[in-house]
Amino acid sequence: MKTPLAAVEDMIQAVIDRDLDAVLDAFSSEPDAYVFPEGPRWTTRGGDRIERGWRAYFEAPVGIDAFRWAEGPHLFESDTLGQVTGVVDYDVHGDGREGRLRMRMTWLLRRERDRWRVVHEHGSQPLADPYGAGDWWPDGARPLGTGA
Template sequence: MPDDETQIRTLITRWADAVHRGDLDGVLAGHAEDLVMYNVPPPPEGLRGLAAYRALWPPFFAWQATGARFEIDTLDITAGAYVAYAHALLRCGSPEELAAHPGLRLRLTFGLRKERDRWLIAHEHHSFPHD
């Protein structure tokens, strides 16, 4: 069985690939039912639960279908026996946005926990730096 860091890297990479493809089932896979997410768009208090998380993706997929990118640039992971965190930078934007701001990266932080020998994403935080 792969080590914890490899398992988490695979989980997050598959998640990002599913987002890029617009694959909702793939995006939801590996997330805890009691997930908490803080995202770029409202609500400022974040989202709680897998149903709320599911509902936020269709508008993003519609925007992304216009030609936007969503791809991991860097991913760092720290894993303990039962909890872990990861942080990543992603290229996320339309071709025009990325051409105008080539260094702009979406910042992601993940909190994970291990349940029954399986890593689950329990927390996600997405943000862009302020100009």
């Protein structure tokens, strides 16, 4: 059986390859699956809605061309749950433009029928100044690279 990390990296590669069947197979189809997608929506709950979201993504003029870990991956695995976290740089395109999108990513996977499937995916970016008080890290204390 693949590891949770291999399952996540295979799913990302399927997005790059525009292999919708492989992407859908990487996600749980159960009603408790819950993702926080990039884009204008806050959440997507349930395997049927996740499938609809991925179908719409593949019909849109956007995509990921490559990815690399900027920090991590950090892994946790038990008998039934796995977690993959880290900072990922995605090379992306959309609306005739290309660029790099750095995201803090978390995937929670559950063992379903002797394989790992994503039941939760969350990507985010730091807010510039969420409290309106500046950065509270003392000078020099902030680790390099990801801002945290």
